[in-house]
Amino acid sequence: MIVVQAYEQEEVQKLTERQKDILDAALRLLVEDGDNLTMAAVARRARCSKESLYKWFGDRDGLLTATVRWQASKVRVVPVDQGRPDLVSLAESLESYARDWLKVISSDTSVALNRVAISHAGSGRDKLGEIVLQNGRFALAGRLKPVLDAGKRAGLLAFEDAETAFRTFFGLVARDVQIRLLLGDWPGMTEAAIEEDAARATKQFLALHGAGKGQQAN
Amino acid sequence: MIVVQAYEQEEVQKLTERQKDILDAALRLLVEDGDNLTMAAVARRARCSKESLYKWFGDRDGLLTATVRWQASKVRVVPVDQGRPDLVSLAESLESYARDWLKVISSDTSVALNRVAISHAGSGRDKLGEIVLQNGRFALAGRLKPVLDAGKRAGLLAFEDAETAFRTFFGLVARDVQIRLLLGDWPGMTEAAIEEDAARATKQFLALHGAGKGQQAN
DNA sequence: CAGGAACCGTAACGTACGGTACGGCTTACG
C-alpha cells in the first residue's frame, strides 16, 4: 500500500542518518502537538542541540520544509501495474488507488502535515502547500491518469479529458473526509469504512464513465 | 445567492454596531494577512483600543471565535423552495446548491476562515473547526437533505441513505477545489467555471441517483 | 597520544505579542 521512494534524489539523498532521525522526531512532534513545533522541543526530542538544528536546516522554516519533504519522500501511493486492461483488473486498480488514497488522507501524519502546510499557505512565506499538493493530489493524478487512459484505449472507459475524469474520481473517493478531518471532526474512517468507501467510489465512477452502458454526464 | 441570517439570536444579537464593525475589521485582516492576526493590528484597523477588545471579547481566542461566528451568521446558503418536485425543478435546485457552495468555498473569506480554523484544530484549544463545519458542510447537508428526500418521495431519486447521497453530491461538487485553495493553489474558479462545475456535478449526481434509468452503484 | 572537528547541553539575547494600566477626551445626565 505504502512504498518508500526517493522524492528528489539530490535533496533527500544528502541527509545523513542522524538528520533523518531528527526529521522523524520533528514529524512525530508535529503529529502530537500540532503546529506548536518549537526548535527547543525538536532538539529535546531528537536529543540534539539547537545549534545543530540551525546548522543543518538554516532556520525554523527550513526545518519545517525539510520535514515535509522528508515525509513526502516516504509516503507514496503505489502504482498498480496495468498488465491486461480488462474490466475486472481496471476496477481492482481503481479500488486499490481509492483505498490507498483514503488511508493516506486519514492518517495522523497526513492530517498534521496538511494542517501546517495550510497554516503557512495563509502567510505565503514558503511553499509547503505546493510540496504537499505535488506529492499528494498531483502525484495521485500522475499515477492514475495512465490507468484511465489505458482503460479508455481498451474501450472500457469513456471520457473526454483525463484530468476531469480524475477529478471526478477524486471527489467520489474523498468526498468530505479530508476537510472534516482537517477541521478536527472524526468521520469514522476505520479499515472497514475505507474498504466500503473505495468500493462505492469505484462503482460510482464506473457507472459514470464505464463504456458498457450508455455513459452520460460528461 | 448569499443571505444574511441570524446564527444564534442570543449570541449575535448582543453585538453592538461598534462591535460588528470591529469583527468586520478583524475579518478583513484575517483575509489579508492570514493568521498573523494580532490584537494590536485589529485595534489599529478598527480604530479602537486594545482595552476595549479585551473588555468585549475576553481574549484573543474570544475575538477569533466571535469573528468566525460573525462571518457564519452572514454567509448562509439560501434554501431553495421545493414547491413541485418535478425533475426539472429538482435539477435546478441541485445545481443552485452546487453553485452557491462552490462560490462559498472559493471565496477569500471562506478560505481564510477555514485556514485559521484548521490551524487551531491542530492544537485543539477552541472549537473553531466545529463552528466552521456546523455552518458550512453540515448546514448545507441540513438544507439539501429535505430536497433529496422530496425527490425520493416523488420517485425522481433513488438512494438508501440521504446522508450517503448527500456526501456523494458533496464530493461531485467540491472535488479537489477546497483542499487546493486551502493549500494555496489556484484551481481557476471563475464564474464560468463554477457554472460549468455545478452543471456537471448535477448531471453526474442524477446519473447516479436519478430513478429514470436503472440506477446502479449504491 | 595530540589535535581538531562535530556535536551536545545550556545559558543568554532580542523581539513579537498577549495582556494590563493609565491619562486624556468625549458624551450623558443631574
Added chain:
DNA sequence: CGTAAGCCGTACCGTACGTTACGGTTCCTG
C-alpha cells in the same frame, strides 16, 4: 457646570520562542 462612565491612544510588563554563543564531551585522524 460637575461628575461619572465609556472609550481611545499609548506605554508598559511578562512570557514564549527564534536565534546565537560558548564551554564541555565524544570521536575521528594522523
